[in-house]
Amino acid sequence: MNVKFKVGDKIQLNHLSSAYGHARSENVYISQVLDFDHIRTVKIAMPIFEGRIIPLDEGDEYHLCFFTDSGMFRSRGRIAKRYEENKLFVAEITLLTELKKYQRRQYYRLDCMIEFEYRIVSEEEQLIRKKIEENSFTDVNDQKKYMDMLDQYPKEWYDAVISDLSGGGLRFHCNHVFEKGQMLEVTIPLVFLNGVIPIHYMAEVLSCSQYENKRSEQETRAEFRDITDTEREQIIQYVFEQQRRRLKKE
Secondary structure, three states: OOOOOOOOOEEEEEEEEOOOOOOOOOOEEEEEEEEEOOOOEEEEEOOEEOOEEOOOOOOOEEEEEEEEOOEEEEEEEEEEEEEEEOOEEEEEEEEOOOOEEOOHHHOOOEEEEEEEEEEEEOHHHHHHHHHHHHOOOOOHHHHHHHHHHHHHOOOOOEEEEEEEEOOOEEEEEEOOOOOOOOEEEEEEEEEEOOEEEEEEEEEEEEEEEEOOOOOOOEEEEEEEEOOOHHHHHHHHHHHHHHHHHHHHHO
16 A cells, blocks of 8 residues: 555544444544554554543444645544553554545535524525626616615624534534525634634535424535635635644644
């Protein structure tokens, strides 16, 4: 196997399946590469989550993400065995797939808690926006008329919380019940090392469902629409910057 990582690199584990029929864990674990046999076996430190060691079950499979100097690489792995070595709990993972580099189009998702604002964009407003974007006006006054109509639409903003964010879209929680296909305008404050940058995008609702046992709270997934490559890169940069900051704290 063409090695992309080295001893000391951070690794993220997302649970895929249990060998014992247990429920799939939603937790994201961070660990560190201790050794690699340059074939298929990676030895890692047993992850620590919320102050306790997580004894990964033998036979369970995980989605693995390696954070290296050359970027992020992913693979699928199975816990081969676990044991204690030099007073350190370790796990050996058998890689089941070749390492593949994360591509920008895959939009790595960041688990987060970001307060943001959204508003619902009506179908009529969408049509006016489309007319303006097409810029097919033959008369300046006609163009101004559409611009004035757009300005007159009510813009009622609501607060919500993003639970994960990527270059492709977002998942958030609020009390609104949305229909699939509804359009939203979102304003998200991205906190970079050099300051806060508020971003404004359109997003289309992909799904909306009741969140766990909370009767009034809905979990909504939405995909960014009409977003430029430069704007998307800004979100991706934020996601990677936040991930690197978290890894440094581990």
